[in-house]
Amino acid sequence: MTTHADETASEATTDTSNWTNWLRTKIVGLVPPGQALPDRQPVYVASWIYVFGVLTLASLVVVIGSGCVLAIGGSAWWHVSSLGHYVNSVHLWSVQLLFGFMVIHLWGKFFMAAWRGERALTWISGVVLFAVSIGTSFTGFLAQTNFDAQWIGGQAKDGLNSVGVGAWFNVLNPGQMLMWHIVLLPLVLVALTAMHVILVRRHGVVPPIDAALEG
Amino acid sequence: MRGLSIVAEGAGRYIHWGVIQISQTNLIIIGVMVLLFVLALVVPFPSGHGDHRDEQGRGR
Numbered sequence: 190m191t192t193h194a195d196e197t198a199s200e201a202t203t204d205t206s207n208w209t210n211w212l213r214t215k216i217v218g219l220v221p222p223g224q225a226l227p228d229r230q231p232v233y234v235a236s237w238i239y240v241f242g243v244l245t246l247a248s249l250v251v252v253i254g255s256g257c258v259l260a261i262g263g264s265a266w267w268h269v270s271s272l273g274h275y276v277n278s279v280h281l282w283s284v285q286l287l288f289g290f291m292v293i294h295l296w297g298k299f300f301m302a303a304w305r306g307e308r309a310l311t312w313i314s315g316v317v318l319f320a321v322s323i324g325t326s327f328t329g330f331l332a333q334t335n336f337d338a339q340w341i342g343g344q345a346k347d348g349l350n351s352v353g354v355g356a357w358f359n360v361l362n363p364g365q366m367l368m369w370h371i372v373l374l375p376l377v378l379v380a381l382t383a384m385h386v387i388l389v390r391r392h393g394v395v396p397p398i399d400a401a402l403e404g
Numbered sequence: 405m406r407g408l409s410i411v412a413e414g415a416g417r418y419i420h421w422g423v424i425q426i427s428q429t430n431l432i433i434i435g436v437m438v439l440l441f442v443l444a445l446v447v448p449f450p451s452g453h454g455d456h457r458d459e460q461g462r463g464r
Binding site: 235236237238240241289292 | 433447449
């Protein structure tokens with residue numbers, strides 16, 4: 190027996206002119222069914238080398254969380270408060286861990302040739318993420334509000350002026366650098382990270398080279 | 405001036421090898437990362453109880 194509700198749902202699903210249906214179809218189709226948060230993985234994933242991607246992701250969560258707390262107190266908070274100094278240290282050291290884990294993740298994926306099996310975009314998004322992360326951390330060093338930040342800005346301006354971007358990306362402007370560090374670049378980072386993780390879930394974790402040959 | 409020289413003394417030790425110049429701290433960090441990478445490859449991964457995994461990967 191078909192109810193009115195069923196008919197309505199069926200019509201709604203097939204109506205592609207409805208943007209809600211279009212968006213829902215796109216979201217549902219991003220990853221294969223059951224692969225958004227899988228509780229099982231192929232046997233070859235039982236290796237520590239596969240852990241560094243998620244360790245990078247966990248570090249990013251701590252970086253963003255501690256950054257949000259720092260935003261409450263402001264960029265100079267850590268100079269005048271022991272709590273601010275502690276949160277600033279958490280922010281700094283979680284960034285160090287993030288880069289350490291990210292580089293080991295990169296080494297592992299490079300030697301696995303992780304771009305195999307239609308995973309080129311996953312690899313490329315990871316490379317772009319690495320580059321954007323470096324930019325984000327550098328603008329963070331410029332937001333320290335101390336002589337270290339001033340010295341780094343003084344050194345960086347010559348390089349950026351030499352490539353012609355100094356007029357609109359002024360590393361000697363602490364306000365602009367702070368905005369890039371806490372708004373623009375994190376937005377890009379989070380969007381790219383979401384894309385990277387969705388691509389990993391979409392195509393699955395890359396198998397070791399010998400496993401691919403056997404397959 | 406004495407204050408400045410104290411700051412400079414705390415800048416760290418550097419290792420020079422031809423054209424390569426790297427701080428001792430950075431060299432130690434890179435060494436630890438390489439060690440972690442090697443350990444991640446050779447240390448066995450603990451398997452949980454009743455851990456059934458898919459035999460095949462997807463998207464090969």
